[in-house]
Every structure is written in C-alpha cells, then in structure tokens.
Amino acid sequence: MVPYLFLVASLLSCGAHVAVAQQLQVHIVPHTHDDVGWLKTVDEYYYGANNSIQHAGVQYILDTVIDELSLDPNKTFIYVEIAYFWRWWNEQDDDIKALVKTLVNNKQLEFVNAGWCMNDEASTDYNSIIDQMSLGLRFVSDTFGPQARPRVAWHIDPFGHSAEQAALFAKMGYDGFFFARIDYADKNLRGSTRNLELVWRGSQNLGSAVDMFTGVLYYGYGPPPGFCFDVGCDDQPIMDDTTLFDYNVKLRVEQFLSAVWYQWIHYQTTDVMLTFGSDFQFEDAHQNFKNIDKLIKYVNEDGRVHAFYSTPSRYIDAVHAANKTWTLKTDDFFPYADYPNSYWTGYFTSRPALKGYTRVCNNILQACKQLEAISNGYPNVSSISLQMSMGIDQHHDAVSGTSKQHVAYDYAKRLHIGQVECEELMGYALSDLAAKDGSPPLDLQFCEYLNISVCSASQNDSFNIIAYSPYCQLYSRDMAFPVNSTSLVVYNGNGDIVPSQVVPIDNSTSQVVTDALYLLHIYNPKSAADAMQPLGFQTYFVRPSNGEAGSSSPSKIYVHKNGDPDFSISNEVFTLTFDGVTGRLKSIANQRIGYEASVDQQFMWWNASDGNNVNDSQASGAYIFRPNGTAPFPINPGNIAQVTVVSGDVVQEVRQVFSPWVTQTIRLFSYNVPVFEYTIGPIPKGDGLGKEVISRFSTNLTTGGVWYTDANGREMQKRVRNYRPTWTLNVTEPVAGNYYPVNSRIYIQDVTTQNQFTVITDRSHGGSSLNDGQVELMVHRCLLYDDSKGVGEPLCEPGDTGKGLVVRGTHVVILDDLMSSINYRSLVSRALTLGPMFALQPSTGDISDYITYYNTNYTGLTTQLPFQLNIATLQFLSSNTLLLRLEHVYQIDDPAPFNNPVTVTLDNMFTGFSVVSVTELVLGANENIDNVQRLQWNVEEGSKVSYKKQNVFGPSFAVTLNPIEIRTFELEVKMKQ
Secondary structure, three states: OHHHHHHHHHHHHOOOOOOOOOOEEEEEEEEOEOOOOOOOOHHHHHHOOOOOOOOOOHHHHHHHHHHHHHHOOOOOEEEOOHHHHHHHHHOOOHHHHHHHHHHHHOOOEEEOOOOOOOEOOOOOOHHHHHHHHHHHHHHHHHHHOHHHOOOEEEEOOOOOEOHHHHHHHHHOOOOEEEEOOOOHHHHHHHHHOOOOEEEEEOOOOOHHHHEEEEEEOOOOOOOOOOOOOOOOOOOOOOOOOOOOOOOOHHHHHHHHHHHHHHHHOOOOOOEEEEEEOOEOOOOOHHHHHHHHHHHHHHHHHHOOEEEEEOOHHHHHHHHHHOOOEEOEEOOOEOOOEEEOOEEOOOOOOOOHHHHHHHHHHHHHHHHHHHHHHHOOOOOOOOOHHHHHHHHHHOEOOOOOOOOOHHHHHHHHHHHHHHHHHHHHHHHHHHHHHHEOOOOOOOOOEEOOEHHHOEOOOOOOOOEEEEEEEOOOOOEOOOEEEEEOOOOEEEEOOOOOEEOEEEEEOOHHHHOOOOOOOEEEEEOOOOOHHHOEOOOEEEEEEEEEOOOOOOOOEOOEEEEEOEOEOOEEEEOOOEEEEEOOOOOOEEEEEEOOOOEEEEEEEEEEEEEEOEOOOOOOOOEOOOOOOOEOOOOOEEOOHHHOOEEEEEEOOOEEEEEEEEEOOEEEEEEEEOOOOOEEEEEEOOOOOOOOOOEEEEEEEEEOOOOOOEEEEEOOOOOEEEEEOOOEOOEOOOOOOOOHHHOEEEOOEEEEEEOOOOEEEEEEEOOOEEEEOOOOOEEEEEEEEEOOOOOOOOOOOOOOOOOOOOOOOOEEEEEEEEEEEHHHHHHHHHHHHHHHHOOOEEEEEEOOOOHHHHHHHEOOEEOOEOOOOOOOEEEEEEEEEEOOEEEEEEEEOOOOOOOOOOOOOEEEEOOOOEOOEEEEEEEEEOOOOOOEHHHOOOOOOEEOOOOOOOOOOOOOOOOOOEEEEOOOOEEEEEEEEEEOO
16 A cells, blocks of 8 residues: 555645545544543543553643633634543633633534543443433533534544444434444445445434434544654654754645545545544643644645644534435444454453443432432432443443553442442432331431342341332332341231242352341232332331241252252243253243243353464453454363252242352242343463353254344344454454344344243343354453553453452343243343332331331332333432433334334323423433434435424323334423422
C-alpha cells in the first residue's frame, strides 16, 4: 500500500482531483477520549494522580480547552464522558459556567454520546445502558437546555458492537453512530468497497424506525498518522518560519493531503472527518490548537481541499445532504479481531465476580428507585449514589473486566457505597409502608452475603422477613437464609404456615467464610396468597418450632458411590438423571411434553496461550481468548464427580465435587426449572498453565451449527459456526472466533423435534456451540501472561485471601418445546435480573402483635400488569415528578399471545399515587419525543417495518406497547395518603 500512498501524494502535488467532482471538505474534530477508569481509578484520572502508571489529568484538559475555545469562535471541541464533566462543572465558579454555556450555545463545545461513561457493549445489560445514558443526558439537558442535546453516538473504543446498542441509540434520538473497532477482515472488505459508512438496523422488531447511520473511523480515533500534536507525541509540529532551517509547511501539507486522500477513497461522499486527539489528550490545549490552526491555514492556502474545525453532527448533516443510498446491516459487530489470531472474546468473561456484582447492583438499584418513587423521595438518602456508581461501572474497561486490579477494586468499592445507601433508603421505605398509624419504625437489615450463606440477622433463628419484589406480576421463588437450627417453622403474613426445609450447608460454602450450619429454604409456588406482590412486599415470620404440623422438614442425605446405578431427582415437570459411574448429569426429561434428551454437563478448562507459539506471539489475557488447542482439558481424569444427594419436601439437591476448586449444586424445586449453582476457584496455577474454565452441556439435539445468544438482555441473535453474514470468514481461531457475548441466555433448537435447550445466566459470559448439540459458557479465568492490549498485567485475580478468586454463579437450565421455551426464556431471565429484596428484622416477638401494628403485605400496583409487560424504570425525579419506562418483553416473531400488542392505562395503575399528567420522552428521558425528528436515510434493501406513534391522552392515559418496544414517560403525580 505504500507505493499507492506515494502515488496519491504525487497526484495531489500536481493539483490533480482524481475522481473528485468537487472539492473535499475536511472536518477536523478535536476531542479527547477519557476512560472512566482503566489503568488508573476515576479519581486518579481526574486529578492527574499516580502518573507513574499513565500521565493523565482530566481536570486540566477541560480547563485548557475552555480557555482556548473562548479565544477563537471558530474552534470546536467535543466531549463525551459526563462522569468527569459533571465533577468538573461542580468545581467551577459562575463566570466559568456562564462562559461554558455560551460555548455550548455557539456550538463550539458539543456533547456527543454524553452518557455517564462510554459503556461496554458486550457485558452490559440494557437496563444499565439506559440508566447510565439517561443520567448523563439529563445532566446535559438540565444544565444547558434542549439546544445541547447530543445528536451523535460515539463509541470509539469498545471492543465490538451490539445490535441492541444501535437500536437503543436510535430510540434515544441520535442521528448517527461512530466507532473505531471492527473485525480486521470486515474493515478491509468495507474499505475496499467504500462501505465504511452504512445504515444499521439494530432491531428486526422495530424495523426502519431504528435505522441508524453508522460510520467506522478510518484511522481509529486518533489523528491521521504523523499529526499528533499533543504533549506526549513525537510528531513534528508545523514549523512555518521561513527564516529557519526546519521550515516544513509544504512537506506537512503534502503529508496531510495524502492522509486525507487515502481516507477519502474508502468512503462515498466528498466530506471527510478526521479526529484530532486520543486517550486523555488536550491536557495542553494551546499546543494542540496552535498546530491545528497552522495546518488548517496552510492547507486552505494550498486550495486542493477545504479544511475547517467541525463536529460529528456537522459532518453527519453534510453526509446526509449528499443524499446517497447506503448498504443496510442487520446483524452485529461481534466478535472483534484486530488480526487473525487476536479475538477479543476473553473479556466477555473476565472478572466474573465483578460482572456478577454489577448485575446484583442493577437489581438493587431498580428496587431502590421504585421504593424511592413510591415514597416520593427522602431528604437525606437517595438512589443517586448507586446510579452514579453503576454509571461508572458500565464503562468499557469496568464491567468488561479489562482494568488493572486496583481499579477493579475501586469499581466494586463505589458500587458497595451506593448499595449501602440504597439499602438504607429501602429500609426507610419498607418500614414506612409496613407501619400502621402510630407504630414505631422497623429496624430492618439487608444481608449482602446470602450467596455465601452469611446473614447475622437470620442466624439467631428467630426473625421476620419483608420480601419486596420489583417485578410487576405476582412472583414466587425460593428464599434461602443461613440458620443454626433444624427446628424452625415459617409463617406468612396471615399467620399460616408456609412449607420450608432445612438443608445442611455444603462444604464448598463452609470452607469459604460462613459459620452457619444450615440453609432454610422457603418456597410455595402454588399459593397466590404467599406470592410476592407486584412492586410490593410479603412478610414472613421464622420462629423456633414447638413441633407444629408443617414445621421445616428435615433433609435426607445420601452419599453416592461411583459405580452404583444411575439415580434421578424429579418434580412435577422435570426429571434429571445422573450417571452412576461419573456422577455427572446424564439426561433431562420433560414429563409435560413427553420428551427426554441426553445432557452431559461437565466442567473443563482451556489451556490459555502464553504467547510463545512459533507462528504467533498472541497470548490470552484480559481482552483476548486464545486457547492452545481445540480440545479442552477435564478437571480430573474422566471428569468424575463425587456426589451427595439431598432430598426433602421443598428442594432436592445433587452436590457434585469435581475437585477442591470445582464444585456444583444442582437444585430442583416443585414446579420449577433446574438451577445449577457452580463454585469455581481458586484456579490452580502451580503447573504454570493459564486456565479458562467452562461449563459445557452436550446434548443429542440436532442443531445444524446454529445457536442463539441475547443482545444485552433483549433481542436474540442467530449465530452460525465458522460464519459471518457480511464477509467470508477465514477460520484462524476455531474456538475463540466462535465465542459471542451471552448477557442473559443462550439456546440451541432441534427443528426436527421442535424442542429447545436453554441456559439462562445470572451475569455476562462468553459462550458458544462449538459442536452440534452443545452449549458452552466460560465461567472463570486465571491467566499468567498479559495479552499486550494495554492493561499491562496478567488477569488472575487474587481474591480476598490472596490465593485466588472464588466465583459462585447460577445457570438455569430449561429443556422444553419451542413455544414453552419462549415463556420460560423471558420469565426466568427477568426473575434473575429483578429478584426480590429481603429486609430482615431479628425478632422474638409475638406474630399476632406484629400483624396488629404492621401491614404484612403491600402492592404498588392496583393490579399486576399483563405478562408481556415489564416496568423497566420507576424513578423519583423530584417531588411529585416520576420517570416511568414500560417495555414489551417479547419479540415480533414470537407466536401469539406473546407478541400481541398490549394496552394499559396509567391513571390508576399505581396504588400510592394518581397520575395527573403524562409527557412522553425519548428513551434517554432528556427530550420530549415530539421535539425529536431523526434524520432519514436511503437504504439499498430491507422492509419498512415500524410502528405508528400513538399519543397518550388523559384522563385514562392509555399506552400501547408493541413487541420489544420501550416507551418512556415523565409523570406528574399526586401522592395518596
């Protein structure tokens, strides 16, 4: 390619305008990319601390950029990460704030993207994406007004791009979406065919309504090669004093024109956008702008192109005016590889504990916001701390697991601080809702470590439980609390006994931290009276038993000897059979549909490449997954599990021990699906081998190389082994190249038998189907080498003991026909995402006294919502002003009644307040939907499938939702007493 570059330069130097009917318009876009944590914490980055790791100080970037913009009305700058800008803004005096508002009004300072962070697209849940975007967008709107509304989405650093992300951006009102990282082969093909700009239809359900103009930045997100003028760069400045020997204006103009021309030949219009800036650049804005000023001056004097300061929105308006017809893309940009042996699919799993905690905190945040809204806010506590911490945690080096270790600790610490404040708020709200007139407040406690059976409030064996459900339908599920007695009885809020069972704590848990002896399981799915109320709570009482009928049933323990006959556990729907020799799962039968499939589930590990391969030096690391071969290793020879079977009236368990560092408990409750709870770690590394641990399900389903994964917890994406929809794949990494992000579910289908095997997850993983009938999920990683992608340290987390991280997670496994699987897929996935909050009160008091003085149940809805709907957001904004998002959770190609449009009325939906007025907003909640008219684009193909907007009018405020649709409303409400 170098000779061609010289040819281009030569043509330009001769004044040639090859294949250009008009002068090229060069949009120069000064910017900075400010990671919200990565190599340093967010605080270290803001203040410029710990520069021995990386020189970066965001406060100085904003200080000096504002100074420079104020001196020249032609200069422009774009800013992205509102987590930093919000902090900087709050430190400024009124004069600076007035100046910045002027710059924004003059379109010199333009906010692009403008979420709290630039979120990851592989490991994030849609709810968290919307929340963090809304947090930043509403700050911009509230501070600078509607004229500052960002029009361009800007994800220049995330490592692959989700179709759901594009669809969400479209519903937020953006006109265009720019990013830098796509697969090297995809980029080469698109460049050669001048298709690096396209229209992306991220949702087949929403159709052309979410068409998004999408551009791939040619030079990444840095300046053209040779034109980095920042303090940390070595490129030559523009030296324009003709009396000096180093005068270089003509050379630099020719070099710049070559770079412009070389980019232009890969695009379709005569407008060219060049970014100037990169990671934490413009700390000395004067140095940057002085050289760019000179470059623009001398390029324009040359006259072959016209260069000027610009912004992405100005560029997109110019491209739109060209009235071109664009190719249409309907799949996603996963997985991303920057060269043949470098697939960025390891981060789909990296730091699995942080990924799990992020999902837990989202659950807490949604419940916290609901209770804050129902209570009309509290003066001294709020959900904002957890909103901001979650906003930071969605960053593409946070939940992705690709930061340094001390930064990962900082993310978790911030989440916990927000969690504690939200627990305080929820305690106040639940106490207020429970207390009848004149009753003293309840002293409620939240058990943060139930996953490892630690809860001081329950371990005295006499306590009350207030179970709050953020779900908008009646909801029943298992509750489990650590106790130290086997003689207990559980009552509901009416004083009736609820079925329960005491189970001994398993060894993998007792070895970690707990001092409890047993788990008390409470479960009664058949009784609507005992179900948790929608947006409400149910109260339960645990007391020592005096031999009452219905007291907690004991558990029977059976230690299986390998070589004994096969054995099974079953409930009214499922039978799980285990191999008597290996102790592993052997088959699953669904009695309801009369279908049985062989299912062999086992844990294995991929040996991570150490980068010493003779053909390629790429190692597995925080970003990269690159196994040394195509066959994983068993945990032990033969992958034999030592098995203990626990049985009882409420729950049955099969406890498997594959090794001291790999154990699993498979649980089966009445009328419920099998739950697989794995505990992995510390991963041994004494053999000098990095390990990437997987849970693999091998079935006899005929799947034809096809499987499905979700996109950010929303729409499903079809995956085909060794295939890409838009280019011919050169299979260089047959394992890593077939890994995709799994946010909440992965499934395979046997179209012959019309049955489906589904695994639903409690956190994001990397997953695949490497052979027909298989589902594989990576659950943990310990790597001994850095992958040379920037983080600069191997990914092998020390855990709290320094010996290695122990991870506990949950997979829900479903075998059913296609129709029933649709229902399970949505209900179980939402149940894992929006589980109940348990507030406990140690108590030995009389239950009848409690019932006299406190409400034992509450519902926030006048009636449960139709099963197709979910409340994605109920949030307190200010006194008597709330934010509501309703969503339809099924897809357009799901059969009826799942895909039926659903209409509900808002006027009398809630028990705690009535709705006075309703304003519909865009998805980001930063603008009235009627004020946003997105640019429309011509596409080569594709049907025009979109829904006609339906206005919402009082007094009933009827709202209709179509499949997969989310609608956002600002409510003015009147609180009821």
